[in-house]
Structure formats: C-alpha cells, structure tokens
Amino acid sequence: MTIRLGLFDSGIGGLTVLRRILERHGAVPVTYLGDTARVPYGSRSPSEIRSIAAEVVAWLRVQEVSTVVMACNTTNALARDVTEGQAGVPVVGLIGAAAALVKESRVGVLATPATVASGAYRESIEALHPGTLVVQQACPDFVPLIEAGDLGSDELREAAIRYLQPLLEASVDSVVLGCTHYPLLVPLLANLLPPHMRLIDPAVAVATQLDAFLGQPLPGSQNQPVSLAATHMCVTKDAAGFAERATAWLGQRPCVDLVNLQP
Numbered sequence: 653m654t655i656r657l658g659l660f661d662s663g664i665g666g667l668t669v670l671r672r673i674l675e676r677h678g679a680v681p682v683t684y685l686g687d688t689a690r691v692p693y694g695s696r697s698p699s700e701i702r703s704i705a706a707e708v709v710a711w712l713r714v715q716e717v718s719t720v721v722m723a724c725n726t727t728n729a730l731a732r733d734v735t736e737g738q739a740g741v742p743v744v745g746l747i748g749a750a751a752a753l754v755k756e757s758r759v760g761v762l763a764t765p766a767t768v769a770s771g772a773y774r775e776s777i778e779a780l781h782p783g784t785l786v787v788q789q790a791c792p793d794f795v796p797l798i799e800a801g802d803l804g805s806d807e808l809r810e811a812a813i814r815y816l817q818p819l820l821e822a823s824v825d826s827v828v829l830g831c832t833h834y835p836l837l838v839p840l841l842a843n844l845l846p847p848h849m850r851l852i853d854p855a856v857a858v859a860t861q862l863d864a865f866l867g868q869p870l871p872g873s874q875n876q877p878v879s880l881a882a883t884h885m886c887v888t889k890d891a892a893g894f895a896e897r898a899t900a901w902l903g904q905r906p907c908v909d910l911v912n913l914q915p
Contacts (some may be wrong), residue, residue: 653704653719653741655718655866656681656682656683656718657673657680657682657720658685658715658719658721658726659673659685660684661724661832662687662688662690662691662693662726663688663799663841664799664833664898665705665798665831666684667684667686667901668832668833668835668855668901669723669858669884670682670684670723671902672853672855672856672894673862674879675759675878676860676882677866678876679879679881679883680866681882681883681884682883682884683712683717683886684723684885684886685708685711685887685888687708687887687888688887688888688889689887691799692795693724693727693764693766694726694764694766695764695766698766700852701726701727701766702731704727705730705731706734708913709735710738711911715884719741719742719862720735720741720744721858721862722735722745723746724746725763725832726764726831728745729763729773730770742865744862746832749854749858750854750857751772751773751779752780752857753828753856754776754780756825756826756850757784758785758826759785759786759824759826760786760787760822760824761774761828762794762816762829762830762831763788763789763828764792764795765790769890774786774788775786782833785824787818787822791831791834792814793808793811794837795833797811801871801896803900808837809840809844809910811841813844820845826849826850827841827850827851829852832854832855835855841883858860877903878903880904880906883906884909885906885907886908887908887909888911889910891909
C-alpha cells in the first residue's frame, strides 16, 4: 500500500500534530480532516463521539490512507476501539504517547470535558507511572475560543487563569496538553505558569512513533520548514475560515477542500 497518513480532528487542533509530523518526516503524503461542522467534540456525549469516529474512519478508508493518526484526544479517549476496529490499517493515538513522556510525580492534565470524564489520561499515566498524582482539569471554553481565531483575547486569558488555578494549587510539576488545540496556547500558558513547570505536547511523541511506519528521519533533516506539498486538507464546514486560521499556525496558506462525510 502506498504511504498516506490520515489525520483527523474536530478542527484546527490536529494541525499541531500535523506540524510535528512534517517537521520530523518532511513532506510525507497526508490527508487531513477537520470536522469543523461538529466542533467541538469535547462537549458531546460518548455515544455521539463514537458515532462520529466511525463516520470519519469510513471516510478516511475511502481516501486509502495507510495509517490513521487520531489527532484528537477526545476520540482517542472514547473511541479508540471503534477507530481500530474499522480502520483496517494501523492506528496511532495520543494518550499513551503523552503518558510515556511523563517524568514528574505530580502531573496536571488540561483536556476537554469528555476526555477528563473518561479518565483515560489518569489511567494511562498511572499504569506507566504508579504512584503519580494526576490532577485533571476540564477546559470547556478553550476549543471554541481557539477556533474563533483570536489567541490574544482577554476572554481566553481569563479562561486559562481559571483552568490553571487548580493545577497550581496542587503544585504539579508538569502539565499535559490533553487536547491537540492546546499547543496553540503554549505562549499564553508558559507566561502564566512558573518557569520550572514543563508543558508536555503529545504530538512530539506521535511524530516519533511514526518512525515505525515512515522510517527514521535522516540526520539533519528534522525541524525543516513545514511543506504542505503532499498534504490534502479537508473540512466539513467553512473552508476559507479554516484556511485563514491554519495559516497563522503553519506559516503558509493551505488549499482546503469542503467535503461531505456522508456516503
């Protein structure tokens, strides 16, 4: 089978994963789906999320992808089994990758309400690192505010202060960015946290895990400018708005197609 990664997320968050992959592996062929018609996933019920995952995977199969990357923590937490059962190709997820990056004994997790309620991060971290204190914080306002496109808004800063407070009170030493939208907030979060507190981006580990399918990057080939030459980017709503928001993160304006996931 020809190599083509299939990445999916509810919106622009998965672009943080795409960027890490392209930085490590160059212009590998990718089909990216942002399900913008149904963003955010994190406030939906488990049954809705599982149904959406099945629909997305069916669409990716039609695109003949060789590996599926779940660039969305919420579906990873609640529909990993659905994705693996229907993909017919290898599936790479985020939560286990993030747990493997944990080194500290007191860890905070910022995630969507659905991901927090699933307990997936707590279970994964505690399984790998018994005795670790895991403090989870649901952040329902983050994804809608990020998708709105103004990362410097007062409303976003106020939400960040509110969500970080329980983690600061628990004296955590690191914070897992448990939603792929959240790396877009690293400058804001780093400004609000003590210098010693480490931010963990699961996308870094996902890009490394893909070595098993794409091969080891050549020496000196990493951290090159991102190329979208082999990326097919699709959304289910507002292609122009998505392209504009994606430009701010990727440093170039992508071509974005509007697609319908229904057969």
